[in-house]
Amino acid sequence: MSRAGLDLGRQTLPLNDGWAAAGSGTTGGAAADETHVSVVRTRDELVAAVAGNDPKIVYVSGRIDMTAGKSCTDFADPAYDLDAFLAAYDPAVWGTATKPTGPLEEARVRSAKTQGDQIKAIVGSNTTIIGINNGRISHGSLVLTNISNVIVRNLEIVDAADCFPAWDPTDGSAGNWNSLYDLVSLSGATNVWIDHNTFSDGNNNDEDQPLRLGRPYQVHDGASDIIKGSDYVTVSYNDYYDHDKTMLIGSTDTAGVDVGKLRVTVHHNRFGNVIQRAPRVRYGQVDVYDNLYVGTDEETYQYSLGVGIESAIYAENNYFRLSADVPTSSVLHYWKGTKITAIGSLLQIGSRRPVPVDLIAAYNAAYDPDFTADAGWTPTLRTHLDPTAAVPGIVAANVGIRHLGC
Secondary structure (H helix, E strand, O other), X not given: OOHHHHHHHHOOOOOOOOHHHOOOOOOOXXXXXXXXXXXXXXXXXXXXXXXXXXXXXXXXXXXXXXXXXXXXXHHOOOOOOHHHHHHHHOHHHHOOOOOOOOHHHHHHHHHHHHHHHHHEEEOOOOEEEEEEEEEEEEOOEEEEEOOEEEEEEOOEEEOOOOOOOEEEOOOOOOOEEEOOOOOEEEEOOEEEEEEOOEEEOOOOOHHHOOEEOOEEOOOOXXXXXXXXXXXXXXXXXXXXXXXXXOOEEOOOOOOOOOOOOOOEEEEOOEEEOOOEOOOEEOXXXXXXXXXXXXXXXXXXXXXXXXXXOOOEEEEEOOEEEEOOOOOHHHOEEEEEOOEEEEEOOEEXXXXXXXXXXXXXXXXXXXXXXXXXXXXOOOOOOOOOOOOHHHHHHHHHHXXXXXXXXX
């Protein structure tokens, strides 16, 4: 392994680099002894290496396919049949008032569990995961549940497709398919640094899926969701592209473990033609600064910043490059929240010169209820704030894998 790779495994989150620097800070596996430093090249090696709470450094070398060559057919329960499922739970037959129950739904749940057992890597506390030699995890999910002090860097993570999405006829006016697996999932996780990674659906985009039961058959969930009381998280210099539900912070409108937590910093990331949730926030104090947003696919773009219940987003010096057919008023979206600070934004339409834009005024002119232009707090945990005009160049030169020297 190169000297750069070895050094990278021992690096810790810089002082004051976002919310993950709060509390005890984020050091990952920097304190690992040599017996807890490993290079993994297969699914089984990865699953074993990231388990447990001893300090450890795990280098992901080359490409790891978490399915290990298995297909959706291999995961399917003998009692599961998609055509029979669609026939049984067609709204014209089942109705729209209740979620599916019965033998076919139970078989779907068993099938999903079999897939989940195969493709999930359950990460323990005090862990650093580093990609080397173009490290890539495909068709799998890094799961960080009720742990602390984890670093994930320099990894390409793609296409955690759910073979058995759940049908919920009560979700929205016409029902929706909902998938289970995030590329990286934080649930009750504290002090986590997600840095210089590349996230996408690979060549398996949701927009190419068929309609089933009259709705898009969505097989992907979040790219990096942060839910259920997770806290002190920094998400920096990542490349998110061609994904739908990108980053959900807070999973429910019901007050509970999220209150007073979900403190997250999102800086110097590229959100390239993602459809929504960049991020969508409930409850948390979330600092969103120096990010590049590219929304040039007017047929799929929905919004960038989702203002959810009791959320407090502080958005500063973000650069938005939009198609002329994407209205500026759609950058922000109301999800039962009312407060957001959005300052220093620049808007570039097509190849035109960027101009300052008041995102809150644009939203308030088009929609009700109005947002209040004050999140109620001011971030202090930042290493520096770049001028908005410099963001496209800085982000393009630094986001994603292959910028850390290994």
